[in-house]
Amino acid sequence: MTGIVEQPERDLALSYAPVAGRPGLAALLALDDALALLLRTTREPAVGQMRLAWWREALEKLDRAPAPAEPVLRAIEAEVLPRGVTGASLVPIVHGWEVLIEEEVLDADAIRRFGEGRGHLFVAAGSLLGAKGDPLAAAGQGWAIADLGRNLDAEDERATARDLAVPLLAKATGTRWSRAGRALGAMAHLARMDLAEAPKAAGAPGRVGRLLWHRLTGR
Template sequence: MTEASAAATPPPAIEAVMREQALAVGYAPASARDGFAALLDLDHQLASILQSTTEPMVGQMRLTWWYEALEKLDREPAPAHPVLQRLAASVLPGGVRGADLAPMIEGWEALLDDGEPLDDERTTRHADARGGVLFASIGRLLGQSGMASLGAAWAKADLAQHVSDEATRSRSGAVAVSELDQALAPKSPKPVRGLSGLAVLARESLRHPDRLPGHPMRATRLAWHGFTGR
């Protein structure tokens, strides 16, 4: 099983999210921006597998390919896939190994449709493995530890926006906002404001669902956080 060498053009809604994230990356130190962006590209790549796969077995095979490909980055040249090549060029030199990133796959596996409801245990497993690993890895590039809990809260907030069941969405969203409020209560250090800015935007999505990515109020909120850390 292989993955295409280049990603397809994302839908407009995803492009708007990616543009917002690019703004957040701009608040990071220049030395870490390429790695920051590459890790977000990896997250989008993994998300696209679930979005484009209707058969759980096929989704599992594709995620397994990525798990193995990430682990191989530590001992083999990156294959001809732009995301993997960017990780090798800008993330591994920052001290993040492919094996450190591979557990993100487990977070997406937790969402594969097996006919069972999306309960709190699976939500937490997804959030810890996806967001926790992602934010901890970006934090390492930024020279900041302790970012995993913020990443888990961010992932819960992002997931809550995509759950179809109203009761589950409401419950998950309330938990995510509470956790984000707690994680964002202290003033964010300047080097990590791009990363914490992603969490601010996720909370804005739950507090103001009418303000879609690209809304000027979201950009203003991100800029205020980048300036003040609040």
């Protein structure tokens, strides 16, 4: 369904986060990776819905009970909850992924709902990192939809995803990010560069240079 950002580039983006918040941001991204893997390895929609329901319930329970013996949930318990982000506030991320199971055809409304749900990861991460005044919702939605679009098979669905992601990422990358939020801003820049008509390969000097400029200036 969707891919994972090339790890070296994502590691570079993570290095822009405040040191104290990096483990929490890594835990949130691990949650997103786990949900992506769930969808890639589930063929039956009913089974996928059951597995996603387990994640929803498990995240909500983190607010009132110890985490089960599951590495991602343990990391969220240790690194995310102590920084003021509740388990219940992460449930919209699961709802976003659920759209891909519920809808046989991904029209603009479905893709938008996916982006709003999965993109909530940036809102939660911004709270965790102490980001102030950054376009977290637009960045998260654009990042989520751009990643989805790159991994869709149907040409019309890819085009719809691109049309939705471009203005969101233009908004997200057209402003100066706070120091605390620059890891997320860097991920938005990566997503925008992925949407270029002739995107450069991951790790290309031009991409890395753009991220370094963002780290220095917030733009």
